[in-house]
Amino acid sequence: MSGAPRTPKIPYGGDYNPEQWPEEVADADHRLFTKAGIDTLTVGVFAWSLLQPTEDTYDFTTLDRTLDRAAAEGRQVVLATGTAALPPWLALAYPEVNRTDFEGRRHGYGQRHNFCPSSPAYRRLSTALAGRLARRYAAHPALLAWHINNEYGGACYCARCADAFRVWLRERHGTLDALNDAWWTTFWSHRYTDWTQIEPPSALTEHWRGPDHTAFQGITLDYQRFMTDALLGCFVAEKEAIRAHSTNTPVTTNFMGMYRPSDYHRWAPHLDFASWDSYPPLDAPPTWPALAHDLMRGLKDGAPFWLMEQTPSTTACRDVNPLRRPGELRLASWQAVAHGADAVLYFQMRASRGACEKYHGAVIGHAGRDDTRVFREVADLGAELEAAGTVTLGARTPARTALLFDWDSWWALEMSDGPSRLVTYVDVVHAYYRAARVAGADVDVVPVTADLSGYDVVLAPALHLVKGEVAERLEAVAERGGTVLTTFLSGRGDEHDRAFLTDVPGPLGPLMGVRVDEWDTRPADVTHPVRLGDLDSAARLVFEIVIPRGAEPVGTYTSDFYAGTPAVTRNRFGGRGGEGWYVATHLDEAGTEWVVRRILDRHGLVGPYAAHAGVETATRVAPNGDRLLFLLNHSTQTRELSAHAAATDLLTGKRVEREDPLVLDPLGVAVLRLE
Amino acid sequence: MSGAPRTPKIPYGGDYNPEQWPEEVADADHRLFTKAGIDTLTVGVFAWSLLQPTEDTYDFTTLDRTLDRAAAEGRQVVLATGTAALPPWLALAYPEVNRTDFEGRRHGYGQRHNFCPSSPAYRRLSTALAGRLARRYAAHPALLAWHINNEYGGACYCARCADAFRVWLRERHGTLDALNDAWWTTFWSHRYTDWTQIEPPSALTEHWRGPDHTAFQGITLDYQRFMTDALLGCFVAEKEAIRAHSTNTPVTTNFMGMYRPSDYHRWAPHLDFASWDSYPPLDAPPTWPALAHDLMRGLKDGAPFWLMEQTPSTTACRDVNPLRRPGELRLASWQAVAHGADAVLYFQMRASRGACEKYHGAVIGHAGRDDTRVFREVADLGAELEAAGTVTLGARTPARTALLFDWDSWWALEMSDGPSRLVTYVDVVHAYYRAARVAGADVDVVPVTADLSGYDVVLAPALHLVKGEVAERLEAVAERGGTVLTTFLSGRGDEHDRAFLTDVPGPLGPLMGVRVDEWDTRPADVTHPVRLGDLDSAARLVFEIVIPRGAEPVGTYTSDFYAGTPAVTRNRFGGRGGEGWYVATHLDEAGTEWVVRRILDRHGLVGPYAAHAGVETATRVAPNGDRLLFLLNHSTQTRELSAHAAATDLLTGKRVEREDPLVLDPLGVAVLRLE
């Protein structure tokens, strides 16, 4: 079984914890669910201590009641295995199960996401629970999907993990000679002569200066890969336990978008469908969640994903937790759909009475009211989704632009000493993503191993590590006549973050037609102008000094000792008009847009509404071939467009002819079925 | 025995460490004491290693000499038990006595305030020492009071404390079901099935994100209460050891004003009199120490307290330690008396030669001079206090305004995720205290359990938790015709910080006549205007959206999507003109003053000199019925008032008639006996 669950409409609902509430509250809640068009409940995410009160006892009363009621009321359930937070008895009986942190401290019982992934007790008991649940509910009519664990993440540094790491390393490197070479252990006298000498990289070993400062990138990269695999191993084990009883129901776990600690590309093959929890940072622009949506869609080759969680109003865990303004929830929900979401779910259906998520926004607040602003907006959206029916389900994004996203590059770039710790990977990636999106291009965000043959444009910003055949595959894009862009701090290391013994940008050099002779860095408040046509872009942080080797300058530095040298170059590559673009510095927004729009223009990929600030467009093609254009007005002003084609707005039913006026309210949405 | 020591005048002096000095220095010091009017010495605060050089040996030579000399020279001694800093031999012999910190690290010997309150060795040896001292000095003619330990505080997280915590929890909650319910452990799978599963909340358990971030408020609140009680248990044990030999001499320990870790309201019943050490933060306004004085006075139902420590010149422990300007020491000392202090004591009489308080200000510096500015100011004040005699002793403050101060609310507000970590409890409390004080109202700062029947106005800012019958008792104030004010973030939880399953502000809702539908929060640099009459107050941090349920708007938001909705409301309550005021946002100083002055005005509580900026007034009524009005000019300008009544200034002996000019020098003080 693979793919998301089949549903007659966009599933709508979210996390609900019946174990927290007496029956009369649950009754009232369900009445409100119906009122708001809620048809889907995620249940059991933190119910382990309820489901298994002692090692030898299980109690499914609450779950039985909840699923039966769902079935009776026509709701479907996403059933969680509940293994993301240990019950107290387990932590006491098997102290090994508690994590040892980066500082080397064995934890006591507390929090959630608190299990050591290498603990045999955890493995045994978590799979036993998952198996029991599968056996009991596989055939339940309310069951829609399996939700294993929750937001897998964090890391453990215990002796068991150290042992597992050594086994993992042996499998990966084969011999110590290979490992010593990969990690470049002649540096600082680190040549290992026995596998047992290897310790997890932590505050007590290679990371004296902190989590983002390692003495050896090789060991830290491998530990991050190992820890990804260790957590993934927990998932796979639970999935196998489920599959023993439930062979068809799709299985997922909820991801967290651009979450650095875990390489979701390693996870993706093991999920039936991707799902994720969207909590954009304070004041993030709309392209931030959009990038995350597209990254999640890219996990399964463009298949639709689920928006497993979002807040209907506020978060709680941040220093400042502003409200979603009126209309923002609807807009964000349709944005998710526009980018490929086939479900819209909330955390949480009802606010917890106690503990640290008490203040987290919920569809139903502590007072149980249905006359709050938030409930009204949720219910209105419920009705709208109901009306939309199946039209978007299973639709795919016909992007001709790809953006490479690479966890290894992220890790290497941010853990390394030099050139500048002020550069953050996602900021660079987002800058190029954003530029393509405001120009109206649909973008697939894909791993470096993805098939690139379908793209006209490939953006590879901050591609710090160049692994496998990626350079050759990028050259192939240009040989087909496509355009490839990369930037400063790309091509700096191989898969172990060893420098190439060639000019920077290493294997990307031939395609880019440049060599980088040296690189200057400056504090955050220093800018250097870069001339791009009529534009002076204020560049920051890193200033690579580029010597063209075939490329022509497109932009030049105009200050400091590198004034007059190229800051942006273009290299003709192959016989079909392909190009390699190199951006040697961190341009500002205007500069990045200038560059990316020129590239998109070459391929006719600038969108019809690119001139309208704040108006996002996204296309999906439905299984029946219908072409849907989502128009999302992120501004708080009305936007008056002129239709670029005849179409019908699925939300209003109104039809427009080409060049008809098309009005988007502040924060408004239209879903055009193009003709 | 209860109450402060009986003295013929305001005791004047402070901490002196004879064990640090050879006899000739001590001789010189005592001559200077006499010169400065010093009549009281606090002795032995850190003398344990001197008094008990080994577990089996005691040596009272230095104390004998010091007390005998005091008696001979007419000075009185506050005798400390010296148990706040361990001797090295004890820490080595009983490693259990060293604390385990929040990070789970067992400490080695060092520092002070370093004992585990659950250590049997500490309990046995500290009470033995206290008992020995009591037996030896109970009848000494110089003995004035007992000073147990010093600035009790901090916390321990060792296995012994964990055990004691479990015992404490069992007594408090009775059953695990009750505890699970109180802590809302259905959240995150925390249902405890055995008392031994419970660990102290620390960096290794529920506080991964730091001391102010807990996963479960319930456990953390209880640990803070437990730790308060554990330290208090040490105090009580020493007090009992003293009382075995010394039945009448009053016992105290020195508090620290608004000190978050320890709930002084739990301590208060066990002290004979309150005393505290005043070290206001850098650039604190004069209302800051005033609030602390009033809080300390409120510990014992308004009985006078002692100012046990203040610096004559500078602190040492801060990054920056400015001097008290000329005149500030006198002003601060009279301010303490104005608020209820019956003693004025310093830390320290003589500056230590070595260690970390070497630079702390002292009456006598390293050179032993009497011709320093500081010594002159100390001596001048000594003469002034001498002249004042008994007049202020035992006097009480006739406040008709109460301000509720609640450690549980403080803890809950600042440890919780959401809505905003930028709100700090004492800042909100101080804002309302300050507004009442600048309007000239005397204010009692009292626990939520206090008898409120004597007050016209009760201010309950940021009353985050509503425990017991406090809502009913606040309603009773309004029913009598009084006014009750509360603010944003009030009424959010019960005693375990569980949300009420009703509208915000929970049990305060009927009195306030509002429900809070939702709440927006913003970063510190964002302000939203609130219109209050002619005033635009710049509100910050939290913006609750209020739906009146009987209340009328007094002020309104004028921006964002809640423009036009009420930010301040007033609700008539009961049949005698009582009112409940709700302030839904963090108003600026002007806005807070505007609101509070309107309330005080209703009850005729605005003071006669409220128009004079920087002039503080405070009233005390002496046991003989004399009404004393303290006028304290905190500005550096001369203030020219017009007497509001006939009176005699006790410091100058000058009499004024009503409407006579009354001139206050910069930083000047007058103590008017009203006629």
Add this chain to the structure above:
Amino acid sequence: MSGAPRTPKIPYGGDYNPEQWPEEVADADHRLFTKAGIDTLTVGVFAWSLLQPTEDTYDFTTLDRTLDRAAAEGRQVVLATGTAALPPWLALAYPEVNRTDFEGRRHGYGQRHNFCPSSPAYRRLSTALAGRLARRYAAHPALLAWHINNEYGGACYCARCADAFRVWLRERHGTLDALNDAWWTTFWSHRYTDWTQIEPPSALTEHWRGPDHTAFQGITLDYQRFMTDALLGCFVAEKEAIRAHSTNTPVTTNFMGMYRPSDYHRWAPHLDFASWDSYPPLDAPPTWPALAHDLMRGLKDGAPFWLMEQTPSTTACRDVNPLRRPGELRLASWQAVAHGADAVLYFQMRASRGACEKYHGAVIGHAGRDDTRVFREVADLGAELEAAGTVTLGARTPARTALLFDWDSWWALEMSDGPSRLVTYVDVVHAYYRAARVAGADVDVVPVTADLSGYDVVLAPALHLVKGEVAERLEAVAERGGTVLTTFLSGRGDEHDRAFLTDVPGPLGPLMGVRVDEWDTRPADVTHPVRLGDLDSAARLVFEIVIPRGAEPVGTYTSDFYAGTPAVTRNRFGGRGGEGWYVATHLDEAGTEWVVRRILDRHGLVGPYAAHAGVETATRVAPNGDRLLFLLNHSTQTRELSAHAAATDLLTGKRVEREDPLVLDPLGVAVLRLE
């Protein structure tokens, strides 16, 4: 044997790690060395795991080849003992060898500079390796010098170090009574009754508030001295092992300039010559490395030192790592020579492929090119140094101004509570050093024990501790007619940082003719003007209130309650026109220059080019008596001077007459042999 190696020219080259590279890379590298005039290689710094792959096996193949090749190609080798980074097998076999950090955490294997100095296994194995190397290479024709370990530093807090500390204390203090008195342990009940009670001062004992906050300065000062001695003991043991086989070759270890943790004055007698690694902080003015050079020169009574490391281009370990601009490398290298360097070496000859120094600048980058900007500058400088020949070797600086630099004062000032943590020792020292240097004075930076009889001016800024006879020896300077300057926060403690029981500035009082009555401190953003002649200097941080006792005011405060009181004073002392100057506050740059220039002027020590901003001068007198004047233009403008004497520029061969124009290019250098 003492003194630096004898060489026919300034040794030029740097760290090279042949163990990292295959033979073909090494071949290419050596060709480039020749091209760049590289004649010296530092080899083996981190080669332990290569040289000794197991406890019982040594392998010198790589070293043999490297030294033989060097000899064959006419290069000389600085041979490192390689003991600064443990091999993994050693850490696993002897866990004791891993350090225990300030937080009390025993580390696992990782990083470098990772050995416990008290570990017997480390001592045995490190000296065995050093001995083996000495035996094998003592007579090798390429051997130029021994380089023990690398950048000794950091600290360990393990039980073995605790024991060694106790032994060290017993030797230093003799009795516990003496120790108790020195540390002033009557404070906070710390009187020790057994040596075993003493714990290293750490986060778990006396430093709860952090590394710079101790409860007892005495114990922390002693631990820093002990740890200096413990690391020095490692050095001495290796040196002895070398001397058993190599009796004449000079031995050094590379220091780090103003490196707080280790008192290099304790080390100096044990080195044959001083050497150091210069990595000035981001945006440091040129006087910063100059101060470090002069401090290093002062270690061996003014004998030349070696610049053992500098980067040819960038660092890697900082958040931001800017490039050295064109010309800066040359200028910095000549500046080192101007201040007494007899060698110019780089870290590193070839950039590492992997690990945390991959991005550190190197003469040869990853691509192995000789057509980079950096390689060209390195090669040009190589040619220039070649041409310079022997002329500067062994030359000494004829300074008549001394500046006292005292690690004890540094430690005490920055670890103490009060008066202000915003004052940093090196900032104050640098301010006075800078003022003297911009006035054109050569400055010896010397320990407080140095012979001062040759100086006209002695600057003793922030001489926090006054130890031994230093006060008397400063008085002797003034008695000879010289001038002594000291500042705020001087004379505050004895060698244990106990306050003197006299007026501040303690033993410096008679010479200064003042007493400091008290001291105000203010946050960093507050300035108070000080009037100095026509200048208003903006003073900051500390404002001492000075009462003259013979001194006359030179500058006065003009604000706050100390307006009109002296901020700078001058005291005539002795019969020969000597003076003591006291500066009571942290003047700004202009104020400090005003004061220092007046003092230098008295003694005719203002240099001939002091009026030219950015032009640094430094004098060295060659062994043959030639007087060399280095002119260093740190500005990016051309500077046109007029020669103050007839001279020949050794770099151009051009001769100038007195008053001839003398043009310095931007960042230009001239080395004038004066006639």
